[in-house]
Every structure is written in C-alpha cells, then in structure tokens.
Amino acid sequence: MHLGVIGLGRMGRIVVDRVLADGHDVVAFDLDDEAVASAAEAGATPADSIAELVGALPERKRVWLMVPAGEAVDAALSDLDGLLDGDDVVVDAGNSHFERSIDRGETLEAAYLDCGTSGGPAGAELGFSLMIGGPAAAYEAMVPVFDAVATGPEGHAHMGPQGAGHYVKMVHNGVEYALMQAYGEGFELLTEGRYDLDAESIARTWNNGAVIRSWLLELCEEAFREEGNDLGDVDDHVAGGSTGAWTVREALEQEVAVPIIYEALGERFDSRVEDGKFSRRLANRLRYGFGRHEVRRRD
Amino acid sequence: MHLGVIGLGRMGRIVVDRVLADGHDVVAFDLDDEAVASAAEAGATPADSIAELVGALPERKRVWLMVPAGEAVDAALSDLDGLLDGDDVVVDAGNSHFERSIDRGETLEAAYLDCGTSGGPAGAELGFSLMIGGPAAAYEAMVPVFDAVATGPEGHAHMGPQGAGHYVKMVHNGVEYALMQAYGEGFELLTEGRYDLDAESIARTWNNGAVIRSWLLELCEEAFREEGNDLGDVDDHVAGGSTGAWTVREALEQEVAVPIIYEALGERFDSRVEDGKFSRRLANRLRYGFGRHEVRRRD
Numbered sequence: 001m002h003l004g005v006i007g008l009g010r011m012g013r014i015v016v017d018r019v020l021a022d023g024h025d026v027v028a029f030d031l032d033d034e035a036v037a038s039a040a041e042a043g044a045t046p047a048d049s050i051a052e053l054v055g056a057l058p059e060r061k062r063v064w065l066m067v068p069a070g071e072a073v074d075a076a077l078s079d080l081d082g083l084l085d086g087d088d089v090v091v092d093a094g095n096s097h098f099e100r101s102i103d104r105g106e107t108l109e110a111a112y113l114d115c116g117t118s119g120g121p122a123g124a125e126l127g128f129s130l131m132i133g134g135p136a137a138a139y140e141a142m143v144p145v146f147d148a149v150a151t152g153p154e155g156h157a158h159m160g161p162q163g164a165g166h167y168v169k170m171v172h173n174g175v176e177y178a179l180m181q182a183y184g185e186g187f188e189l190l191t192e193g194r195y196d197l198d199a200e201s202i203a204r205t206w207n208n209g210a211v212i213r214s215w216l217l218e219l220c221e222e223a224f225r226e227e228g229n230d231l232g233d234v235d236d237h238v239a240g241g242s243t244g245a246w247t248v249r250e251a252l253e254q255e256v257a258v259p260i261i262y263e264a265l266g267e268r269f270d271s272r273v274e275d276g277k278f279s280r281r282l283a284n285r286l287r288y289g290f291g292r293h294e295v296r297r298r299d
Numbered sequence: 300m301h302l303g304v305i306g307l308g309r310m311g312r313i314v315v316d317r318v319l320a321d322g323h324d325v326v327a328f329d330l331d332d333e334a335v336a337s338a339a340e341a342g343a344t345p346a347d348s349i350a351e352l353v354g355a356l357p358e359r360k361r362v363w364l365m366v367p368a369g370e371a372v373d374a375a376l377s378d379l380d381g382l383l384d385g386d387d388v389v390v391d392a393g394n395s396h397f398e399r400s401i402d403r404g405e406t407l408e409a410a411y412l413d414c415g416t417s418g419g420p421a422g423a424e425l426g427f428s429l430m431i432g433g434p435a436a437a438y439e440a441m442v443p444v445f446d447a448v449a450t451g452p453e454g455h456a457h458m459g460p461q462g463a464g465h466y467v468k469m470v471h472n473g474v475e476y477a478l479m480q481a482y483g484e485g486f487e488l489l490t491e492g493r494y495d496l497d498a499e500s501i502a503r504t505w506n507n508g509a510v511i512r513s514w515l516l517e518l519c520e521e522a523f524r525e526e527g528n529d530l531g532d533v534d535d536h537v538a539g540g541s542t543g544a545w546t547v548r549e550a551l552e553q554e555v556a557v558p559i560i561y562e563a564l565g566e567r568f569d570s571r572v573e574d575g576k577f578s579r580r581l582a583n584r585l586r587y588g589f590g591r592h593e594v595r596r597r598d
Contacts, residue, residue: 118505118508118509118510118511119508119509119510120510123508126508127507127508128508128509129504129505129506129507129508129509129512130504131501131504150507150508151507151508152507154503154504154506154507155504155507155508156504157497157500157501157503157504159494159496159497159500159501159504160494160495160496161494163494164494164496167489167492167493167494168489168496168501171485171488171489171492172485172505172509172510172511174484174485174488175481175482175484175485175511176510176511178477178480178481178484178485178559179478179481179511179513181477181559182474182477182478182481182559182560183474185473185474185477185550185555185556185557185558185559185560186470186471186473186474186477186557186560188555188557189470189473189546189549189550189553189555189557190466190467190470192553192555193466193470193549193553193555194466194549194553195458195459195460195462195463195466196459197458197459197463197467198456198458201456201458202430202456202458202467204453204456205428205429205430205453205454205455205456205458206417206428206471207428207453208426208428208449208450208451208453208454209417209418209422209425209426209427209428209449209450209454210417210418210428210471211417211418211419211471211475211514211515212417212471212474212475212478212513212514212515213428213513213514214478214511214512214513214514214515214516215510215511215512215513216510216511216513217513247488250488250492250493251484251488254488254491254492254493256484256487256488256491256492257484258484258485258487258488259484259559259562260477260480260481260484260558260559260562260563261481261484261485263558263559263562264559
C-alpha cells in the first residue's frame with residue numbers, strides 16, 4: 001500500500017518507520033522541513049505540502065494524520081478538502097474529541113476514520129493499540145496499514161461508527177488516570193508509612209507474578225530506578241487532563257458514576273494550584289472561627 | 300532443601316508442586332487426609348500431624364504455612380511451638396495482618412518470615428510474587444525455596460523487618476481494589492454509553508500495546524469472552540474487603556490520603572447491601588420533604 005503521513009513528530013515518525021518496515025510506501029509531510037528530510041532518509045518520499053503529498057499518492061488515496069488534536073487537524077483537513085473523493089480514506093490518529101470526529105466525518109468528502117492511538121514512544125518497537133471508528137469498508141481497506149502500525153492484527157479493531165474510536169480512546173485515558181492514581185496512592189503509603197521500604201524493589205517484585213502487574217507498574221519501577229526511591233527532584237505538578245475531563249463530562253451526560261476517574265482528574269487540577277489551595281486556606285481560617293485554633297499564616 | 304508444607308489447599312498445593320519440580324524434598328500436612336494423599340502421589344512425603352511433619356525434617360527445619368489468615372495460623376503455630384528452635388524458619392505465606400505477624404515473630408522460638416503471596420492459581424505455571432519481611436538471615440536461608448515458589452529470583456524480595464512483607468502485600472491489595480474499580484468504571488461507561496460497543500474486542504485491543512494493558516485487563520478480556528459482553532448472569536455483589544480495609548485504616552493512622560482505594564472499598568460495601576441502601580432511601584424521602592417530589596416506594 002501507499003500511505004501519506006501528515007505530521008512527523010515523535011508518534012508520526014514511528015508510524016512512518018513501522019509502515020515502511022512492513023514493506024509499504026510512504027509519502028511524508030510536516031511543517032518542519034527537517035522532519036521531512038529525516039523521514040526521507042528513512043525511505044519515505046518527501047512532500048513540500050499537503051497538495052504535493054496527495055498528488056504523489058495513487059488512486060484510492062490513504063492519508064494518516066498524526067498531528068495534535070484541535071486546530072492542527074482542522075488545518076490539515078482544510079488543505080485536504082477538494083483534493084480527495086469518496087474512494088479515499090483519511091485516518092485521524094490523534095486525541096480528537098469524538099464529537100469533533102463525528103462533525104469532521106460528516107463534512108469530509110473522503111471516508112474518515114477516527115483512530116485512538118495508545119502506547120506512546122514505546123510503540124516504536126512493539127506497535128500501538130489502535131481503536132478505530134468510522135465506515136467499516138474504510139477500516140477494512142486500511143487493515144494492512146493498521147496491522148503494521150499496531151502490534152499486529154490483535155492490536156487494532158473497528159469499534160463502531162464515526163467517533164467510536166476516539167470515544168474508546170477517551171475512556172482509555174480516563175481509566176489511565178485512575179490506574180496512575182491507584183499506584184500513586186499505594187507507593188505514597190509505602191513511602192510515608194511505618195517501614196523504610198525500597199520502592200524499586202517492591203515494584204520489581206510486583207511486576208514478577210503479582211495480580212497488579214502492568215505496563216504502568218513497569219514504568220513505576222523504571223521511574224524509581226532512574227530517579228531514586230524518593231523520586232529525586234521530580235515535582236508534584238502533573239500536566240494534562242483534557243481527555244480525563246472529557247471522560248467525566250461524558251459520564252455525567254450518560255449518568256454513569258466514575259468516582260475514581262473524577263478523583264484522579266481532580267488530583268491533577270489540585271497539583272497545579274500554585275499559590276495555596278483556596279479550600280484549604282478557608283478550612284485553616286474556619287477552624288479559628290469556630291474553635292479559635294491557631295491560624296498558620298504565610299510569610 | 301527439605302521443606303515442610305502445612306496447608307494443601309489450592310495455593311499450598313502449588314507451593315508443593317513448584318518446590319518438588321525444582322528438585323527439593325517436601326513433607327506435606329493438611330487437616331484433609333485426601334489433600335495429603337494427593338500431595339504424596341505428587342511426590343511429597345505425607346505427614347499425619349504437624350508433629351510428624353516436623354519430625355520428618357532434618358536439622359535447620361524449614362516450614363511453609365499456607366493456611367487461611369487468622370485462627371488457622373495460630374493453631375498451626377501452637378502445634379509448632381516447642382518443636383522448633385532458633386535455627387529453624389517458619390514462613391507464613393497467607394494474608395495475615397502485619398501487626399499479627401510482628402506479634403507472632405516475637406513469640407515464636409524459630410525465625411519467622413511474613414510472606415505476602417500474589418498471583419493466585421495462575422501462579423501454578425508462572426510462579427508467585429513474594430513480599431517477605433522478617434530476619435534477613437532467615438530470608439537468605441530460604442532463597443532456594445523462594446526462587447522455586449516465585450517466578451524466579453526477581454519474583455521475591457526481602458522488604459524489611461518483621462511485618463514488612465505482609466505490610467507490602469496489604470498495600471498491594473488496596474491498589475488491586477482501585478485498579479479493579481478503574482477498569483470497572485471504564486467498561487461501565489463504555490457499556491452504558493452512547494455507542495454499542497464490544498467490550499471483549501476493546502479489552503483485547505487495549506491488551507495489545509495500550510498504556511493501560513495489565514494482567515487484570517487480561518482477566519477482564521477473559522471475563523467478557525467467557526461470560527459475554529453483558530457479563531451474563533454475573534451478580535453485582537463483590538465479596539472480600541479485609542485487606543482493603545486494613546490499607547485504609549493504616550493510611551488513616553499514617554495520615555496519608557488514599558481516596559480511590561477508599562472509594563473502591565466502599566463500592567464493595569455498597570455492593571453487599573441487600574435491602575436498599577439507607578442513604579439512598581433517605582435521599583429519596585428528603586426530596587419529598589423539601590420539594591414535594593414524588594417518593595418512589597417499594598411494593
């Protein structure tokens with residue numbers, strides 16, 4: 001197959017390399033000329049623009065978007081508009097909101113596949129997990145590419161109609177927040193608890209045969225090994241949160257309780273409060289109000 | 300090495316088989332004669348009593364307790380008392396509370412190792428994850444047996460002094476509750492949400508390359524495959540909870556917040572309310588009180 005890849009960042013470049021390694025042809029474009037040159041060295045045909053990329057593809061064009069969710073997707077789709085027809089397929093493999101993917105699928109002339117991608121840079125060797133929504137025929141047409149980008153045939157599936165891929169990926173991320181919080185609470189209790197314990201040794205022992213073994217726990221083990229059991233100078237500020245917030249909003253709309261996903265999301269919000277959390281400051285002052293307990297004050 | 304194994308249930312029998320397979324000798328005892336006969340067929344020397352088991356072991360006796368936490372441990376230790384001396388080692392590989400293990404270590408003449416065991420029946424082939432507390436010399440003396448029972452040298456570690464093994468296992472279980480709740484919330488939203496999705500296919504796709512892949516997620520995949528995507532006639536009553544409650548109590552004592560472990564534990568308590576949850580019944584009635592909203596009543 002001949003695949004056009006738009007977006008050659010960390011993830012897009014992995015897509016290029018895996019598709020090339022599987023014996024397919026790739027035309028590659030990015031706003032960054034150096035990324036295009038590097039992909040060309042790896043064996044892709046370079047393109048100077050989206051129009052040139054489309055022009056270099058044979059009939060039944062297949063285009064993979066690996067650009068940040070939001071404006072970058074719309075900009076790429078705007079450039080693609082008018083250059084593609086109903087026999088063509090576009091894959092949005094970023095973290096778009098599923099409702100935006102439904103809108104885009106309705107607007108675009110080509111078949112549109114919304115594709116949740118999980119695995120991070122480790123996917124370079126192993127391959128990604130791909131959750132795909134949109135027209136079933138378009139999914140079938142893309143299976144050889146999905147086989148190459150994913151861990152194999154088991155690493156991708158057609159989840160349902162337009163939006164279902166990004167919907168499943170959204171929930172995946174909500175679950176991810178809660179899993180991170182679960183390990184976080186456990187290691188915090190072990191570290192602050194009554195024994196002087198070796199977090200790395202615990203993580204390694206758990207990763208070998210325990211019920212709670214997982215890839216995230218392997219990443220905990222790696223973190224303790226590389227940063228030390230006290231995590232050295234790693235700050236307690238946690239970035240991100242948009243897909244977790246989408247999960248909670250969707251759960252509210254569906255009236256499904258997701259208390260620990262919500263709690264894990266709230267921990268991220270709290271972690272980013274720079275100047276003292278207002279509710280804690282108020283609690284501090286209220287204890288003076290009703291009990292004349294001393295108010296600890298800032299310098 | 301020559302190991303005495305007391306308790307030949309599902310887990311104890313796995314210990315016997317793995318230790319025998321690794322070339323060691325085993326003397327086996329259980330209150331159930333059939334379990335003893337079965338272990339003897341597998342190659343263990345049968346014992347009719349704990350005293351006979353101890354008598355069959357050479358000097359520097361090593362005894363593995365694989366009996367339910369609580370009275371069964373105390374009963375076995377009571378039988379062992381007076382038969383062992385300071386050169387001997389007893390391993391309690393069940394889910395005892397760490398404070399009980401500290402007490403028992405102080406009382407017993409022999410060296411006492413508290414050993415958290417994770418992996419369940421799947422450990423028969425793979426081996427267990429073993430978290431061990433107690434005297435370091437006793438741990439070192441038992442390493443050949445731990446190598447055999449665990450997944451290998453990476454699957455066990457000396458966590459710290461008396462109680463540290465069961466302490467780490469207690470927290471392991473608290474984390475396990477939260478991980479189960481995380482996957483549960485995700486699959487509930489996916490199942491009750493706006494798409495008609497295939498839970499088994501999602502779990503399989505996630506298990507191949509996704510950030511949230513884990514052994515528990517493999518067990519989710521197995522559950523959907525064996526029970527169906529709607530889990531068939533599986534009830535929503537969740538048993539267990541003692542180790543999770545211990546984790547939360549210890550976290551209260553250490554003043555460490557473990558909100559999602561607590562939430563996951565509370566879900567279990569709630570799942571066992573048989574006759575309508577009182578707080579929900581009160582909320583139902585209060586909405587009438589302040590707003591004259593209709594009270595739904597039981598038949």
